[in-house]
Amino acid sequence: MSPPTSxxxxxxxxxxxxxxxxxxxxxxxxxxxxxxxxxxxxKVGVLELDWSGPEPSTTDDFDAVExxxxxxxxWNGRLSHANCDWVLPRSYRVLGRLPLVHDQRSNSYTSRxxxxxxxxxxxxxxxxxxxxxxxxxxxxxxxxxxxxxADGAPSQNAVRTxxxxxxxxxxxxxxxxxFPNLTSLTLGGSLGQFANAGKLNRLxxxxxxxxxxxFGMTKxxxxxxxxxxxxxxxxxxxxxxxxxxxxxARWRSEVVNGTSVNILKARKPEWVQENLENPLRDWDGxxxxxxxxxxxxxxxxxxxxxxxxxxxxxxxxxxxxxxLMDLGREYALAFNRLDGRSxxxxxxxxxxxxxxxNTVMTERELELGRSLVAERSALLSGVEGARDW
Numbered sequence: 318m319s320p321p322t323s324x325x326x327x328x329x330x331x332x333x334x335x336x337x338x339x340x341x342x343x344x345x346x347x348x349x350x351x352x353x354x355x356x357x358x359x360k361v362g363v364l365e366l367d368w369s370g371p372e373p374s375t376t377d378d379f380d381a382v383e384x385x386x387x388x389x390x391x392w393n394g395r396l397s398h399a400n401c402d403w404v405l406p407r408s409y410r411v412l413g414r415l416p417l418v419h420d421q422r423s424n425s426y427t428s429r430x431x432x433x434x435x436x437x438x439x440x441x442x443x444x445x446x447x448x449x450x451x452x453x454x455x456x457x458x459x460x461x462x463x464x465x466x467a468d469g470a471p472s473q474n475a476v477r478t479x480x481x482x483x484x485x486x487x488x489x490x491x492x493x494x495x496f497p498n499l500t501s502l503t504l505g506g507s508l509g510q511f512a513n514a515g516k517l518n519r520l521x522x523x524x525x526x527x528x529x530x531x532f533g534m535t536k537x538x539x540x541x542x543x544x545x546x547x548x549x550x551x552x553x554x555x556x557x558x559x560x561x562x563x564x565x566a567r568w569r570s571e572v573v574n575g576t577s578v579n580i581l582k583a584r585k586p587e588w589v590q591e592n593l594e595n596p597l598r599d600w601d602g603x604x605x606x607x608x609x610x611x612x613x614x615x616x617x618x619x620x621x622x623x624x625x626x627x628x629x630x631x632x633x634x635x636x637x638x639x640x641l642m643d644l645g646r647e648y649a650l651a652f653n654r655l656d657g658r659s660x661x662x663x664x665x666x667x668x669x670x671x672x673x674x675n676t677v678m679t680e681r682e683l684e685l686g687r688s689l690v691a692e693r694s695a696l697l698s699g700v701e702g703a704r705d706w
Contacts, residue, residue, distance in 0.1 A: 340433030347433035365397035389442035407575025453477035489516035514538035536563035645699025662706035
């Protein structure tokens with residue numbers, strides 16, 4: 318085992334180290350080898366080994382040490398090898414060190430360590446179970462989650478992983494009552510409200526918590542290490558400022574024990590109020606978008622929105638279609654200029670720019686009580702004909 322260093326992983330790791338952990342899908346222990354350490358990006362290369370069994374005491378407990386090659390689905394014999402966050406999760410331990418079984422670096426990157434999951438999929442594939450799916454995992458729409466959390470609904474004790482995005486509201490009390498045995502919880506909103514978030518402390522088996530774009534939480538809702546001692550991933554993005562600071566203060570000392578803490582975009586109440594009707598709000602704080610560009614982008618969107626709402630009236634009008642096409646062209650040209658010599662509008666941003674216009678059109682349709690198919694088409698045609706992004 319490597320000695321601790323000031324510029325190395327929080328839990329000591331060295332190249333050649335073999336790490337082991339229990340895997341729920343297999344019901345056995347699994348193993349991986351550390352192939353490289355990148356202090357600049359705070360990543361380590363993790364090569365899965367083709368082994369599972371009872372908890373090992375030393376590396377001598379392995380009959381052979383071979384890398385895991387994947388043939389399921391379209392992997393075509395590639396190694397299960399990726400660069401992961403360099404915080405060794407608390408359920409993992411270093412067993413010892415062996416010569417590298419593969420000395421090439423991986424070009425694949427991921428934040429989470431999930432050693433054993435690919436081995437479980439490969440074993441199922443080898444058994445002929447080509448439609449095998451992970452048990453205990455649910456991905457629900459907001460409407461489906463609301464139905465599951467309704468009063469009188471039965472508990473779902475077998476569910477271990479829950480993922481829901483697009484939430485406008487969710488209640489932590491109901492959620493933890495229905496899903497008491499969660500090990501991974503992902504909740505995403507759209508400036509949604511998260512009530513009773515402190516009830517997440519009931520989830521004593523929780524290993525991963527991922528929350529984005531939800532609000533209403535305060536420092537009193539802070540997750541406590543004593544209540545969720547197995548937590549390995551804490552990922553908060555665009556959450557209340559007060560809650561973010563409290564969570565960071567509570568959990569940063571747990572990094573050396575194996576909890577990866579990633580807290581970004583702590584939002585103050587003023588920001589939430591200002592961005593209620595701003596579909597480009599996620600650009601604020603995005604790595605490759607400067608604050609100045611974000612401000613100009615929002616100003617341009619608001620200008621286009623005002624003109625669009627004023628332009629589209631209760632009755633269809635041919636002249637309106639021509640003006641909407643011009644408006645779309647102006648929108649595209651404005652963002653061409655903003656993109657400039659150092660482009661920042663990539664695939665995600667392009668989709669968001671179109672989605673922003675569609676949001677305004679939908680808003681106007683609801684106000685007028687009629688379909689705006691022709692108007693929408695004219696607007697977007699104007700954009701398509703002039704955009705460089």
